[in-house]
Amino acid sequence: MKYLPFSNFTKRNLFTRQCIGQAITELLKSGDFEHITVSDIVKKAGVSRMTFYKYYHTKNDVIKDYMQEIIAGYLETTGNHFTMSEFQDKSHIKDAILFFDKYADFLLTMSDARQYYIIVEALNDFMLKYVYPEYNGSVYELYFYAGALLNTFLKWEELGKSESVDEIVDIVISLIKRNNLSLT
Template sequence: MKNTACSGNGYKTAQKTERSLFTRMCIGEAIIELMQDKGMNGVNVSAIAKRSGVSRMTFYYYYDSVQEALTDYMKEIVADYLKARKNTPGLGNYQEYSHVVFSLKFFDQYKTFFLTMTQNGLHSILMDGINEFMLSYLPKETVQSLYDIYYYAGGLLNTFLKWEENGQKESAEEVARIICQHTRV
């Protein structure tokens, strides 16, 4: 999980402001911390509010459920990725080596989030997030088939998760080489 000062879409009527982003990210981080400490059974709105420093009313202002908050957190990670990607020249196509290395290194800063989600059986939020990203943000001219996108997104996510779970024994560059061997454009 990326460090923020408090230690998407999916929220109701709240506007996207810096303050709302800060509050929503604090809520997301609090949920992840609670899941690390107590598993999903230890996560409830009262505990989230206490850990994040917001009221229950504030939580419900943004979200109807814990799952909705986690989905929003994932969307904000993707938004952060898109900003970083835009500011990094020379990445090329999403399946090119330089882009895969960039993606692995970028998402590594959120490894706590990804691993905690997986350990708590919430892999579907991660998969939905990466599928939505791939479908929404890939240039249409690079897409040959929706199944190509789903295949690549699932493989990339699973490879990233296993790389993190195994303690990154290989470099991001080595993992990217392996991925690119199987996804020749």
């Protein structure tokens, strides 16, 4: 199953959308989401209001789009292929943490700006589309697992990554085993 939600966009369109996404991320670092205007975003991104509205209806759409791009990149690096045994494999968990570490600034900014729900919605959507079809258990278990990994990742980032990624992976694996959370 291939995830290409924006396959009809050109590289120029992608670049423009990334500029808008980066602009809102930068604005969120110094201001409240509710007080950021489309005018603020387009000025920071160096695009027109018409360009903004070509791609988006709201500020939330920008964040959702950027998060979907991150998920699409993750799927590309994994080959869009998941089996449950691989999904909880130590090397897969480590690769996922390292991949999302590249976007830590965005993810932490969204969390700090009380836009955490957009990250969770994107992960839940990912679980439903790409993991659940291969899974024999409850969707609640998948949501629990995704939320636990997300919260562990965000806390690790917030605390300055004082543990190595291998230590975090070992903690996750030990929690899975200790709580009998194997999703196989």
